[in-house]
Amino acid sequence: MRVLVTGGAGYIGSTAVAELLARGYEVSVLDDCSSGHEDAVPSGATFIHGSLLDPASVQRAIAGCQGVIHFAAKSLVGESVLKPELYHEVNVGGTRILLSEMRKAGITKLVFSSTAATYGEPEAIPITEDSSTNPTSPYGSTKLEVDRMITEAAKSGIAAISLRYFNVAGALQSEGGWLAERHDPETHLIPNLLRASVESPLNIFGDDWPTQDGTCIRDYIHVVDLIDAHIAALEKLEMSKHLIINLGSGSGYSVMEVIRAASKVLGREIPSKITARRAGDPAILIADISKAKTILGWSPLRSIEQMVSDTWESQNAANRS
Numbered sequence: 001m002r003v004l005v006t007g008g009a010g011y012i013g014s015t016a017v018a019e020l021l022a023r024g025y026e027v028s029v030l031d032d033c034s035s036g037h038e039d040a041v042p043s044g045a046t047f048i049h050g051s052l053l054d055p056a057s058v059q060r061a062i063a064g065c066q067g068v069i070h071f072a073a074k075s076l077v078g079e080s081v082l083k084p085e086l087y088h089e090v091n092v093g094g095t096r097i098l099l100s101e102m103r104k105a106g107i108t109k110l111v112f113s114s115t116a117a118t119y120g121e122p123e124a125i126p127i128t129e130d131s132s133t134n135p136t137s138p139y140g141s142t143k144l145e146v147d148r149m150i151t152e153a154a155k156s157g158i159a160a161i162s163l164r165y166f167n168v169a170g171a172l173q174s175e176g177g178w179l180a181e182r183h184d185p186e187t188h189l190i191p192n193l194l195r196a197s198v199e200s201p202l203n204i205f206g207d208d209w210p211t212q213d214g215t216c217i218r219d220y221i222h223v224v225d226l227i228d229a230h231i232a233a234l235e236k237l238e239m240s241k242h243l244i245i246n247l248g249s250g251s252g253y254s255v256m257e258v259i260r261a262a263s264k265v266l267g268r269e270i271p272s273k274i275t276a277r278r279a280g281d282p283a284i285l286i287a288d289i290s291k292a293k294t295i296l297g298w299s300p301l302r303s304i305e306q307m308v309s310d311t312w313e314s315q316n317a318a319n320r321s
């Protein structure tokens with residue numbers, strides 16, 4: 001089976017490409033490298049440098065494929081507040097073009113990168129797929145709009161699964177080396193805390209949240225566990241059905257707990273300072289992952305310590321090259 005991976009030059013997409021190739025899939029990648037890196041695309045894949053917004057590039061990339069895993073997107077919450085039109089154009093408009101080209105090419109299998117940001121401030125913890133969806137950013141709204149568009153597309157013959165990720169971390173050491181998270185700017189806690197120094201300490205956004213140590217609690221999932229679930233999803237797709245499935249570890253860690261785990265792995269203190277709360281940050285986000293376990297026959301295997309140590313190794317490898 002040949003799979004089109006959109007966004008396959010990005011952090012999560014490149015990990016998916018490496019894992020698909022390792023399992024015997026053929027892979028085509030479509031990426032405009034707006035936030036990804038061409039050198040991250042594993043060498044066994046066919047790379048098409050082009051945008052999702054250009055139907056001709058999508059047609060070229062999709063040729064000969066039987067399924068699509070769609071990662072390509074704009075995904076910075078803060079930027080989405082400043083540039084909502086851009087997020088709508090790429091995330092919603094780009095997916096509309098992809099769905100239309102899939103239909104023309106007779107391709108019916110789709111796995112989509114959705115997000116916990118579609119839920120917004122949760123009414124209850126853990127968050128199930130039936131929880132209400134009240135996104136607090138244009139990023140979350142555009143992903144929710146795409147989920148709804150896919151539900152409509154499934155009614156006329158697409159088999160789809162939207163996977164709603166919580167916080168993705170860690171890295172894969174593939175045959176070609178470490179596939180590091182290389183976002184610019186980097187907004188994720190684990191890569192940022194590993195870069196913290198006395199001169200530039202990690203900012204902790206508030207220590208007065210209603211949690212046991214006052215810092216926000218999030219659900220972290222290792223990128224390799226996340227991709228295992230994508231491949232399971234690809235193999236479980238059913239015609240005319242659109243399933244929505246959460247992907248997390250099902251456990252929460254406060255910022256302080258992640259810092260302690262990192263200190264243990266690195267054998268040194270992580271310099272940090274408390275700053276003001278960020279607007280729109282919920283106190284606690286933890287996924288209910290029972291649907292993923294039941295439907296995909298999947299369970300996350302990798303610990304928070306492994307997420308920290310793999311991120312660390314991959315960052316060191318990226319700094320050396």
Ligand SMILES: NC(=O)c1ccc[n+]([C@@H]2O[C@H](COP(=O)([O-])OP(=O)(O)OC[C@H]3O[C@@H](n4cnc5c(N)ncnc54)[C@H](O)[C@@H]3O)[C@@H](O)[C@H]2O)c1
Binds near residue numbers: 012013053114116169
């Ligand atoms: N990283 C996380 O914790 C997280 C959490 C929830 C959801 N997600 C979703 O997972 C997906 C991948 O995230 P990531 O962290 O790997 O981000 P990333 O920025 O590393 O990857 C996104 C890729 O899409 C490409 N892209 C963007 N616009 C494009 C376009 N118009 N045409 C073609 N390619 C385009 C970028 O160049 C990049 O390579 C995104 O859809 C994101 O919303 C990520």
